[in-house]
Amino acid sequence: xxxxxxxxxxxxxxxxxxxxxxELTGRLAFHAKVAGNTLAIVNRELAQNxxxxxxEALAPFGGVAAACEDLRNGRLDPSDKALLRAIRKGVxxxxxxxxxxxxxxxxxxxxxxx
Amino acid sequence: MPLSxxxxxxxxxxxxxxxxxxxxxxxxxxxGKAVQLxxxxxxxxxxxxxxxxxDAQIDGKPTPLIFQRTAGEGHDGLPRxxxxxxxxxxxxxxxxxxxxxxxxxxADDLGDGVISTMVAGxxxxxxxxxxPEYAAAxxxxxxxxxxxxxxxxxxxxxxxxxxxxxxxxxxxxxEGMFTYYRDLGVDVPAYDLxxxxxxxxxxxxxxxxxxxxxxxxxxxxxxxxxxxxxLDWELTHLSVPAEDLGWLCAQAWRFGHWQKPVGGFGTxxxxxQAYGGSVSPQELHIWEVYGNLKWGMSCLQLAQDHVSGRxxxxxxxxxxxRVSEVAADLTYLIAFGEL
Numbered sequence: 203x204x205x206x207x208x209x210x211x212x213x214x215x216x217x218x219x220x221x222x223x224x225e226l227t228g229r230l231a232f233h234a235k236v237a238g239n240t241l242a243i244v245n246r247e248l249a250q251n252x253x254x255x256x257x258e259a260l261a262p263f264g265g266v267a268a269a270c271e272d273l274r275n276g277r278l279d280p281s282d283k284a285l286l287r288a289i290r291k292g293v294x295x296x297x298x299x300x301x302x303x304x305x306x307x308x309x310x311x312x313x314x315x316x
Numbered sequence: 317m318p319l320s321x322x323x324x325x326x327x328x329x330x331x332x333x334x335x336x337x338x339x340x341x342x343x344x345x346x347x348g349k350a351v352q353l354x355x356x357x358x359x360x361x362x363x364x365x366x367x368x369x370x371d372a373q374i375d376g377k378p379t380p381l382i383f384q385r386t387a388g389e390g391h392d393g394l395p396r397x398x399x400x401x402x403x404x405x406x407x408x409x410x411x412x413x414x415x416x417x418x419x420x421x422x423a424d425d426l427g428d429g430v431i432s433t434m435v436a437g438x439x440x441x442x443x444x445x446x447x448p449e450y451a452a453a454x455x456x457x458x459x460x461x462x463x464x465x466x467x468x469x470x471x472x473x474x475x476x477x478x479x480x481x482x483x484x485x486x487x488x489x490x491e492g493m494f495t496y497y498r499d500l501g502v503d504v505p506a507y508d509l510x511x512x513x514x515x516x517x518x519x520x521x522x523x524x525x526x527x528x529x530x531x532x533x534x535x536x537x538x539x540x541x542x543x544x545x546x547l548d549w550e551l552t553h554l555s556v557p558a559e560d561l562g563w564l565c566a567q568a569w570r571f572g573h574w575q576k577p578v579g580g581f582g583t584x585x586x587x588x589q590a591y592g593g594s595v596s597p598q599e600l601h602i603w604e605v606y607g608n609l610k611w612g613m614s615c616l617q618l619a620q621d622h623v624s625g626r627x628x629x630x631x632x633x634x635x636x637x638r639v640s641e642v643a644a645d646l647t648y649l650i651a652f653g654e655l
Contacts, residue, residue, distance in 0.1 A: 232631075233630050233631060236630050236631050236634050237630050239634065240630060240633065240634045240637075243634075243637055256505070260505060266503050266505060267503050269505055269508070270503040270504070270505055270508040273505075273508040273509060273511070273512040274508060274511070274512070276512070278512070279512075280509050280510075280512040280513040280650065281513075285509075286509075286647070286650070286651050289505045289506055289509055289647055290647050290651065292505060292506075293505075293506050293640065293643045293644050293647050294644075296640040296643065297640045297641065297643070297644045299640075300637040300638070300639075300640040300641065301637070301638070301640070301641055304641050304644060305572065305574040306567060306574070306641065306644040306645045306648055306655065307641075307644050309574075309648060309655075310644050310647060310648050313648075313652065315651050
């Protein structure tokens with residue numbers, strides 16, 4: 203028998219929270235639900251590592267911090283298609299972890315920036 | 317928008333327990349009628365305010381009232397007495413609002429609060445956006461919202477001249493928001509994209525009217541015939557009409573009904589037409605981008621409450637991850653022109 207992985211530990215706590223939620227009411231029940239959803243984010247993040255995807259997408263612009271800084275100081279044009287495509291890629295990676303059921307995530311996934 | 321940490325909450329009476337007598341005395345003093353308090357119950361506790369249902373007998377007549385007061389530490393919104401004043405004047409202009417019964421004074425020891433009439437209606441937007449009994453209401457709502465805003469915005473600035481309200485151009489509002497974003501020190505590429513996109517587009521002309529400042533589905537009461545009241549005037553300020561219209565179209569208030577850009581119930585075309593045609597689709601688009609970005613700032617702020625230890629909370633931590641929902645909205649809006 204092998205010991206449980208991080209993902210399996212998270213799933214165990216999720217199961218427990220589901221059970222606890224049924225016993226709770228009001229604010230505590232709501233927070234148990236939120237806590238369960240939060241663990242689902244953690245599990246997806248462990249599997250997908252969106253920060254790396256975002257960093258790679260923005261590498262041609264010097265990385266995340268440099269791209270942000272250049273948008274702030276006007277060196278990057280917010281209508282630059284290559285920039286928009288890179289930002290879209292990072293956003294999709296993050297949203298796939300944070301809320302893959304979000305309507306704008308699906309719509310942005312389905313629509314390429316020409 | 318950013319909550320300040322400067323003020324500490326002063327201990328005040330609890331309207332449910334030791335504050336009942338003070339509440340009764342306040343209603344009696346303001347109404348000049350015989351008042352008997354029957355019951356007080358907590359309705360909801362938001363981050364910045366607490367709301368109670370108060371059942372009173374006024375001159376022997378059962379009267380349901382609402383007592384709402386500022387709660388929690390650090391608070392940047394308008395004092396309730398000023399909000400009450402704006403509420404009353406908005407009512408006179410024809411905006412559906414509750415009637416103000418009384419405003420607390422420090423001697424009441426009840427905090428900064430207002431007592432108003434209880435208007436019937438559903439406050440939970442996910443319910444009135446979904447339930448079939450509100451289908452007819454949803455049909456009317458876009459025109460009713462446009463009409464309420466048109467009446468509010470039509471009042472000249474002199475109507476509010478004696479009140480200490482914040483005022484600024486769109487460009488100044490954006491600048492304030494950007495300063496707040498930089499103070500947080502985070503890098504969200506889609507947010508910087510939106511700031512850069514908005515910067516040359518925000519109007520630099522001064523404010524022309526009073527805006528509600530938080531005109532969205534979650535701040536309406538809706539009954540079967542539509543909009544019965546516009547609540548929560550805490551963020552009211554002087555600006556331009558399109559700010560209220562754009563905020564109403566932000567994705568966060570559609571509660572999943574994303575095909576209906578106006579609050580989850582209407583179309584932009586219908587909104588602009590019912591408003592009277594003085595706001596263009598381009599202007600609405602700019603303020604819609606601004607509105608979505610502003611909601612993104614709120615997500616960052618709520619996450620910061622948890623991360624900084626100011627308000628440790630699983631709910632606030634989780635809202636921090638809604639930052640990427642807004643990033644998706646903003647990227648879509650800027651890349652494709654509408655959402």
